[in-house]
Amino acid sequence: MTDTPATPRRRGAARTEELLRVTLDLATEVGYAGLSIEAVARRAGVGKHTIYRRWPSIAALLLDALSLVWTSDLDYHNAGDVRADLREQFLRSSLALSSPPIGPVYRGVIAEAQADSTLRATLHERFLVTVEQSTLDRITRAQRTGELTAEANLEFAAEVLCGTLYYRWLLSTRPIDENAVDGLLDMFMAAYGTSTSTQAQTLHAASRETLQVRCGNSTRPAN
Amino acid sequence: MTDTPATPRRRGAARTEELLRVTLDLATEVGYAGLSIEAVARRAGVGKHTIYRRWPSIAALLLDALSLVWTSDLDYHNAGDVRADLREQFLRSSLALSSPPIGPVYRGVIAEAQADSTLRATLHERFLVTVEQSTLDRITRAQRTGELTAEANLEFAAEVLCGTLYYRWLLSTRPIDENAVDGLLDMFMAAYGTSTSTQAQTLHAASRETLQVRCGNSTRPAN
DNA sequence: CCTCCATCGGCACGCATCGTGCCGATCGAC
């Protein structure tokens, strides 16, 4: 504040990014309950107009703030078999969902969206479709390589896979842990896996406890 | 219930039920956005104390109001095979979720729960566990009759089935129509169905278009 | 270097809801 004479008080577009950062910080510290336009303005030392000029509502602000930190944990690696890739991806997503700032901000948007179907459409289009699509891409590739049966309707499958995770995250107190992901993938592979991948499944079931140790900390390659 | 001729201004326990009714009426007319303790008090011609004496927050009120209309659409019929029973039940649930008063009240509770993990636990325990359990009961019975494979982990399956419906209802603009339910059940039966039930599945796939006409017509009621 | 004007921070307003406190009326049990 006082130690930065370089802060030239106000700019045009840079203010926007700064406000998004403040929103994320606020979400990290006080959670969704503390997220209001007034709070963000206070925290940023900014007039409310400066925010309202950019976003029409707190939901729109949260939506953009979410975009700022969204992409990082989204991409599949395509390193192993389908099951392994899905598993890693789901566990990584679950970590993101249950940590700030993504967790509280995302929850906030979803809560707001329950009273506003337009916002719900935007939310779905901007985030959830993306999630489903990347999952769909991965399992479609697996279908081509013969890991999944040709008859499977993968669009519904992608929705089921993602939906189950979001359901647990939003409406349950259970964590999205390895057990949950494995149970989900068991059903998915039992439904659409071919003999090749079924082999991997039984192998997985045997070494589930072992894997649990491996993935608990950082298995993430740098990105 | 009682033979009270006119409204004698105030009673003890009867007021409680009346307030829940008013809450449901309000939800039906103005939706979740219009649900506040002040609004309920105004509508009921009641002091706010009369409400606060019974419920600590709007979320608690909505939770009880939901209980009042909850049970009706919950029970499985056990009339046909698993798939048919699940199908009918899911379609019936989806209708309840997307119609007032259940729709807006339920959405309201869920929105509030995103900022309050205690409420989320209560919500889960009081409603979602019930839903999952009744589904689990039905598919467990099917497992005993040989309609589902013995190896299936049905607890996860029940969560996947229910979770997918809730995901679509909460976070999507797509309706929970016959197409969606069929896609979900396709995956479920492909995973855990035995040859007996697979037979029913192919039969279903043939008549999917016919069924689609029957239910997809009327415009959805606003949530 | 200076002028100009969009943007800025700050303040205030009216409105709404929250949760609480107090009052006098009224119901219902005794």
Add this chain to the structure above:
DNA sequence: GTCGATCGGCACGATGCGTGCCGATGGAGG
């Protein structure tokens, strides 16, 4: 008929919303 618990009504301070107005600021154009 008495009396205590509950009731409706009103008011309060606090908070957030969305908007209006002000004077200051600073970057672009001259």
